[in-house]
Amino acid sequence: MDIETLLSYPWRIMMPEFTILGIVTIVSLLDLFMREKIDRKILAYISLGGIGVALCFLFVNIGQPVQEILFETYRLDGFANAFKFLFLVGAAVIFILSLDYVNGKDVPYEGEFYYLILTAVLGAMILASSADMITLFVGLELLSISSYILVGARKYHRRANESALKYVISGTIATAVMLYGMSFIYGLTGTTNLFEISERLFVAFHEQGQSFLIYFAFFVTLIGMAFKISVVPFHMWAPDVYEGAATPVTAFLSVVSKAAGFALILRFFMVAFIPLITDIEPDTGMWISLLNDWAFFIAIIAAASMIIGNIMALRQTNVKRMFAYSSIAQAGYILVPFAVAGELFFRIPHLFFENAFFYLLAYLFMNLGAFAMIQLVTQEEQSEDIKAFSGLYRRAPYKTVAMIFFLLSLAGIPLTAGFIGKFYIFMGSIEGGNIWLATVMMITSVISYYYYFGLMRQMFLRPAADRAKPLKTPLGTGIVLVFCLAGTILLGIVPQIAFDFIHLNFDGLDIFYPAE
């Protein structure tokens, strides 16, 4: 392959990634050469600007036909754009939050903190827009390793150290397991391109009779990837890590990193495994794909996540830990669309993507909003206990109202984004004929009210004791709160806008079509 062939690829579609990469370079160099005394906040502003530019490039990319570079190691499609949009918006919010969080004492290396967030986002972006196992793997590792360091960045905190070590150990074990599964997939197909894998798996399944090996590889890979989205039984790292990490990092893990995990799982299994028709039903002539076989097990994982996440959250007194369990449960909800079996997928495949993506979007707004408040309160009170929220209404009525909206949304009360998201997923599950999973979803969301309302009660129903002084809000956090509140309410009242937006700009079905 010579330079001309290389240059003939449409590299401009990678502009968002290049922008982030460029900003990483600039920020790291600046950090290196800036004098110690200079405030590192300027780096965050530069990064924020870079994310803005990347978003602009992303919008240029939206609506373009499916394109690829170098045998699908990088590809541009609606699916990728959608997730990249999510990551960049999430990252921007997290930057604003970190601006108010990071101070020299807690995080000794401020500049590094900023560009590690950027590299993590870069990893996530690559993860969303590649159809090649190697690129997916490297992107995943870029995301993970950056996250390990970010979690450990508060290096003088024992809890941060401990959570970082736990994260590294469980994370690398998960990676090893995933790679082990991938090695079998490679062995059966001899390629890393997901489309080719899909074709060759068909051969391996039907002509070579390797069905069990395929199922085995499938499960092992899935489990390795499920670690990222922290679903039961691969969730146990999450509470510890969420508690130990700095609050913006926790927000990052629970929103961006989790969304990246979903992007990875969606892409990998939708492209490589779902088209694998394992059988044809003799009576109806309907196709049975691998989807039919996996659905039940995904459903079990989803149900277990919802049950255990919500019940464990009930007993938490540390608010970040509570949100960790809550996010485990939320991951369970998002898994529900994947667990709906069979025939429905071939009828209305876009619903899978849209349901999950809408929920992720809603989750971005509500969870980031909630984390902004958590950061505000825990920093002010120097305590992560739920009691730190007591009497908040007296101290900051407007912010309390915002927080209530986030909590209501997380709980899935109507007129909020969370309700619409949950409703769609629920309807999808019923339409797909999986009533029991829908029931579990309903019952566990009732359980979840208990702890969300426990937090609300703290804010409302307790006197502020002697701490009636008003809560200061830094400008950045204020902006984040307004932004997230607007998103939560808008998506709740006029969800059609979001759906039209998703439908128009992000065609999730793109992932199935190789580039022309």
Next chain:
Amino acid sequence: MNGELLIFLILAVTSIGGGILMLNLTKVVHMVMALAFTFLSIAGFFFMLEAEFIAVAQILIYGGAVTIMMLFGIMLTRHNDQDESRKRGLKWIAAIGVVAFFVLIVLAIDGINWMPEETAFVENNTAQIGLYLFGHYVIPFELTSIVLLVGLVGAIILARRDRKLNKEGEAHD
């Protein structure tokens, strides 16, 4: 029994033996050395499988770099540490889980029945790897360099003892 099979068996014994030694030794440093043994045997497998480049890389990175890094890790933390055994119950559950997993793997690969094809590997497969890395896989390759950079930065900021902060910044909570 031909030569190739003999070498394979020797390598298998040494690699697995190294792993089992690691599990049973008590001194941490000895464990690392046992694993280094395993890593080197694995390089032998790679030679057998005509992956010379990977084999050399394996010797350099695992036999050398990783092992030495781990030794440094031990020296920087607590040398001469004895790794006494943990609670029994936990070990048993772990053992059961791992053995069950192993049985499943064996069941899975048991189904492999295709005849090994004689592949015409090109003579200079190292060059082939290079071509792949700089052609087909240039994107992940470049990305890997970022991962390495991140790892470098991370290792530095995490492991470095910074004088400025250490006085006041003794561990919180």
Next chain:
Amino acid sequence: MIENAWLIPLFPLVAFILLIAFGRRLKESSAWLGILFTLGAFLLSVMTLFERLRLDHSASVVVDWLQIGDHLITMGYEITPLNALMLFIVSLVSLLVHIYSRGYMDGDDRISVFYAYLALFTFSMLGLVIAPNLLQVYIFWELVGVCSFLLVGFYFYKPEAKRAARKAFIMTRIGDVGLFVAMSLLFWQVGSFELAAIFTAVENNELSAGLITLTAILIFVAAIGKSGQFPLHTWLPDAMEGPTPVSALIHAATMVAAGVYLVAVMFPLFEASPAAMNTVAYVGGFTAIFAASIALVQNDIKRVLAYSTVSQLGYMMLALGAAGYVAGTFHLMTHAFFKALLFLAAGSVIHALHKQNIQEMGGLSARMKWTAALFFVGCLSIAGIPPFSGFFSKEEILLTVWQDGRAGLFIVAVFTAFLTAFYMFRLFFLVFSGESRSRDMNQVKESPSVMMFPMLILGILAVGSGFVHTHWFGTFLGDWLISGPASTYGAQAHSETWILILALVVSLLGIGLAYLMYAKRTWDHRALAERLPLAYRVLYNKYYVDEAYRYTFVSGLRGLGIFLNFFDRYVVEGVLRLIHGIMTGIGTVGAKIQNGQVQVYGITMVCGLVILIIGFIMAGGYLR
């Protein structure tokens, strides 16, 4: 006015926003702001009602909201006779409670918050009653629950209030799940949330009988939760920890009636399923008699009224289950008036005495003439004495149940009427008649006129509202109600004189018994006996009658009440505790595994993986 009916809920919404934004500054005058906006809503509702009375078709407006797949979801409003009537009731009671609270909550430093909650509640309730589709119903249904949670827990510094608020929320949520599931099932089958579309589908037999029964029962579960029917009733008596005006508005007149309203709105669906109708009737009947017996032995003035509410709601359900659309709705209306009156009067008593135990009251009629008179009116009405409104609606229910032909249910209904009269007058006599059983009665004053005025209005309505539907002058209300959009609202009952007389006799019996037991008890017969031996003998005989009552009939009754109270406390709550226990168990095990050891996490992960794959092998037999 009818085309602007969507404005009605907006009034309280605006009030809510204003109160949240400026409440702190407005302080006491926030009450007037709330009253003003509710008045606006009320006037509009009245106009809407009158306009709807003249129309012979329903007015509805819908706009597109969002698209799911190829289904369009709309938002809008609809004014059927039922909706118009509910708008009127809700806005009227809400207005009166707003006014009343100005006096009751006087001096509370969180009065603006209180009014904000009230406004939010009024908004949600009004939004609920004009909703033309299930999704909208569900949304407001939830909102109403949230408001109830906030208002019950208004006195947050009381631990009981906090517990009650949480209980109310969780219990009604259990019901809400039923509504959500039913709604989703209907949407799945019909492809629309519109009530009209659903009824059309039911009429055209597009839905299977099983599905109709299932969804109807799920909707009824929601109604059970909101209306405090057995076995989800336990939250309602506890909810009395909220301020009394709230109890009057939410837990007597409006929100709890929403369950009955929901069944009424979905009546065509219920009609299509005999099993569902049976369920409604039996659960309603059982709740009616069950709660009435518990009310016999309560000593807290508000708890008596709360159990009475549960019982009366059961009565309405019973009527609906017996195909009595008109009877149920009619009783819903009259009950809203007289029960709100009773609560407000009780509030007036509590406001004056600052205590709620009826054993420590007595003799209040001398000091609080107006309150006593109005309370008496309320009691007569609920007991079903002509010409008070309760008489007509109760008679209508008895008629319906009789004509439906289930003798057992009829007996239950009659007996409940007897119990109702009895416990209400027990309450009345214990509180107002005789002598005071508490010392510091001298400071007791009648409540201010701002509180008396709403009670007076309600008193007038409690007397007069029955005449809109009688078998003597004409059944206007019934005729109008069944002129609604769906054709299957069941037939109206025809008058039967003997039932009328039976209802009256039973009520009088109850009142008489209460009189004998509680009004005359204070009579010290021993002192009298010493002075007048002859009279003593007579009186002794009379007393003997009392005793006979007491030991046979009454102690039987009391025994039933105590038993059911016990049942309520331990069996129903026990089931709830069991569920709680299971959840705690899972939590404890989870916490045990989550012991901070990262390797345990790893082991869990590996074991999870292994179990998944083994499960896969077992399920599919993929091993050859």
Next chain:
Amino acid sequence: MTSVPLNAYLIVAAILFCIGLYGALTKRNAVIVLLSIELMLNAVNINFIAFARFGLYPGMIGQVFTVFTISIAAVGAAVGIAILIALYRNRGTVNIDEMDLLKR
């Protein structure tokens, strides 16, 4: 035709993978835990190389994949050790079962 079948390599790899997994799940010293994970990754590499030689579609890509896994595994190990050193400074222990500040 070689005399060592593919399955033999895969079995050796599986054994090494399981030894690594077991070590990672039971060893107390965090350094050894990290090293055991490296062993797991090495077993994965054997798989890749063996499949590159004897897979259904043999070819160089397996070896290329291995290049990536080796380099990234090394980074993971380095970061792990760095975190461990930071932790050791604050806690004075490398025993993984003593790290349970965060639980329940």
